[in-house]
Amino acid sequence: EAAVTQSPRNKVAVTGGKVTLSCNQTNNHNNMYWYRQDTGHGLRLIHYSYGAGSTEKGDIPDGYKASRPSQENFSLILELATPSQTSVYFCASGDLGGRDTLYFGAGTRLSVL
Amino acid sequence: QQQVRQSPQSLTVWEGETAILNCSYEDSTFDYFPWYHQFPGESPALLIAIRPVSNKKEDGRFTIFFNKREKKFSLHIADSQPGDSATYFCAASSNSAGNKLTFGIGTRVLVRP
Numbered sequence: 001e002a003a004v005t006q007s008p009r010n011k012v013a014v015t016g017g018k019v020t021l022s023c024n025q026t027n028n029h030n031n032m033y034w035y036r037q038d039t040g041h042g043l044r045l046i047h048y049s050y051g052a053g054s055t056e057k058g059d060i061p062d063g064y065k066a067s068r069p070s071q072e073n074f075s076l077i078l079e080l081a082t083p084s085q086t087s088v089y090f091c092a093s094g095d096l097g098g099r100d101t102l103y104f105g106a107g108t109r110l111s112v113l
Numbered sequence: 114q115q116q117v118r119q120s121p122q123s124l125t126v127w128e129g130e131t132a133i134l135n136c137s138y139e140d141s142t143f144d145y146f147p148w149y150h151q152f153p154g155e156s157p158a159l160l161i162a163i164r165p166v167s168n169k170k171e172d173g174r175f176t177i178f179f180n181k182r183e184k185k186f187s188l189h190i191a192d193s194q195p196g197d198s199a200t201y202f203c204a205a206s207s208n209s210a211g212n213k214l215t216f217g218i219g220t221r222v223l224v225r226p
Contacts, residue, residue: 042119042202043219102149104156104158106156
């Protein structure tokens with residue numbers, strides 16, 4: 001069974017603060033993704049990675065950075081958090097990119113006050 | 114810019130009826146079309162997927178119908194059960210665009226007993 005673990009599961013941050021969301025996968029998948037889920041918008045891709053050391057911009061990258069230091073770990077960084085970044089964030093991993101099953105983590109609920 | 118349009122946003126059916134969820138797309142390079150489902154409080158998970166070499170894909174009570182000419186695809190849930198109540202997301206990806214999945218906004222399905 002594929003395993004994608006996100007931390008923290010819940011986070012409350014202050015406007016202007018730095019937030020780091022972490023994701024670890026034990027599937028040895030090359031590709032990892034960060035999505036945010038908002039009512040009325042579905043799942044929107046923020047950043048993704050093809051492997052250690054690589055990061056690519058998704059459809060809504062503004063205000064976010066990503067880091068892929070190893071095959072297993074992929075982080076999403078909000079340098080200056082804003083209330084508009086209040087959302088549920090999902091990390092996912094997969095092989096063959098979007099051509100194969102994406103395995104999602106349990107999600108991180110972020111509130112920026 | 115919404116590359117994958119999904120409708121309706123919500124759908125209520127009675128147990129035993131067929132639920133029909135619709136999606137359309139604009140990018141003619143899209144060539145992989147999965148459906149994910151998400152139960153309340155859980156993360157999305159792959160339900161069924163189709164590639165345009167065929168215009169129909171069945172898996173039990175779930176069927177994807179694909180119309181390449183009209184750039185439309187739909188999910189039919191036959192003999193709907195209360196346990197099918199969830200949010201369903203259609204998605205699409207393109208081999209020429211990094212294989213990243215673009216999701217629709219989701220359809221919340223409620224099956225009444």
